[in-house]
Amino acid sequence: MNAPDRISASLGAGEAGTGDEPGATGDDIEERTTPHTGSLARRMMVISAVWISILLLSGGFALDRTLVALVERNFDDQLEYVQTALIASSEIGPDGEVLLYRPLGDQRFLEPNSGLYWQISGDGHDDWPSRSLWDRTLQVREQRPGDEAEFYNSSQFSDEPLRMVERSVILPGSDTSWTFAVASAREELDAQIARIRSILFWSFAVLAIGLLILAALQSYFGLRPLRRVREAIQRIRTTGTNRVTDPLPYEVQPLVQELNALLAHSERQAEEARTHAGNLAHALKTPLTVVNNAATAHADDLADTVIREARTMRRHVDHHLARARAVGRRATGLARTSLNDSAAAVQRAVERLYAHVRFDIDGPTDLLVAIERQDLDEILGNLIENAAKYGGGSVFVTLDAESDGSGTDPCVIWVEDDGMGIPEEERIRIFDRGARLDTGKPGTGLGLAIVRDVAEIYGGTVTLGESEDLGGLLVRLVLPRAEQLRPD
Secondary structure (H helix, E strand, O other), X not given: OXXXXXXXXXXXOOOOOXXXXXXXXXXXXXXXXXXXXXXXXXXXXXXXXHHHHHHXXXXXXXXXXXXXXXXXXXXXXXXXXXXXXXXXXXXXXXXXXXXXXXXXXXXXXXXOOOOEEEEEEEOOOOOEEOHHHOOOOOOOOOOOOOOOOEEEEEOOOOOOOEEEEXXXXXXXXXXXXXXXXXXXXXXXXXXXHHHHHHHHHHHHHHHHHHHHHHHHHHHHHHOHHHHHHHHHHHHHHHHOOOOOOOOOOOOOHHHHHHXXXXXXXXXXXXXXXXXXXXXXXXXXXXXXXXXXXXXXXXXXXXXXHHHHHHHHHHHHHHHHHHHHHHHHHHOOOOOOEEHHHHHHHHXXXXXXXOOOOEEEEEOOXXXXXXXXXHHHHHHHHHHHHHHHHHOOOEEEEEOOOOOOOOXXXXXXXXXXXXXOOOOHHHOOHHHOOOOXXXXXOOOOOOHHHHHHHXXXXXXXXXXXXXXXXXXXXXXXXXXXXXXXXXOX
């Protein structure tokens, strides 16, 4: 195990795997039902039905109360008009009794049990009923003279519910409080109220059905673009198209744009995977050919050839695995990693390998970069381990070395050592896979290549220069800065 491998093992010790449960098969996974929260159309219909019902019931009740009150008020006005005419036509006779000097004009007061009655009552005097009462008498309530007319329902006639109005007055020439009562059967009033309520019921029933049909049509046509998106996704899966291009409403466009972006991201990943697979196959082809030829020819140095070519293949495999892991972790979303924590962890791991080297890390402690922790550890581990291995005993790491204070610029990390450095003409070639300037020390020549590839996957860069302070190599690593979380 080389030094970078040991650093990665030290930093990743104790982490649990995240694979599938043992024994789980593809069929078992496919049989798992997709979680959902129910039908969106059904939810919209239920909400519409409940809200329409509440509004119609409330409106119907209010309208019913209003119309019934208007009908009853009109009915009461007619009774009060008769009562007023009755009082105006009354006078006190010579014997102190009430007389009508003109009869009321409604013929029903003369017909027995006609449904329209009047009665005049006074303390100490016999009741004077209309002829329509025949042998019956109205039971009146006691009132004080001057009070307003009182309207109420009465069931004193078991076969004929009544609507009554009463008022007590003192007529000129008399000290008696006379109660003038006018009553009418409620049959006509109740029939009018029943007709009004029937009209209201059927009108609101038709209105409710119409509104529910409207809500259903709105749900159907309103959610139709989502069905078109589903059909477009199905075409992507079945016909091989790679984008949703159907014209859709503005509200659905953000969903389509995100979906197309996800498809483009998946295509890039698939293309990267194919490219890496092809590169790996091409890189392994030559070592395998060398080993096969040596074995076929029964070469004397077969063992040395196998060992040498196996190391070469291992370098290629390690390199492409590192890229594949970085690409896979990048696909999980925007990462947020503490730069200071990663650098400190790498420092502790490298100090165990190079106890004689002096390390110094400077910079803010709250820096966050948009890269996964494992990939950041691998990048810093390679850079700091190389500085310790090829330097003269001092390694200086500067975090956020070129910040402009805006918090939106990329994060720049300097890794400096006091070694011999790298000639300017070799600073490009050193990033090639397997390239090494000092073959006297153990290594695979993949460290800087992995650093460059992983950094580029996350949108970063890495360049080499000369350290002004220590005189050795300066590695300038640029990584995207993660947004700082602000408390609410």
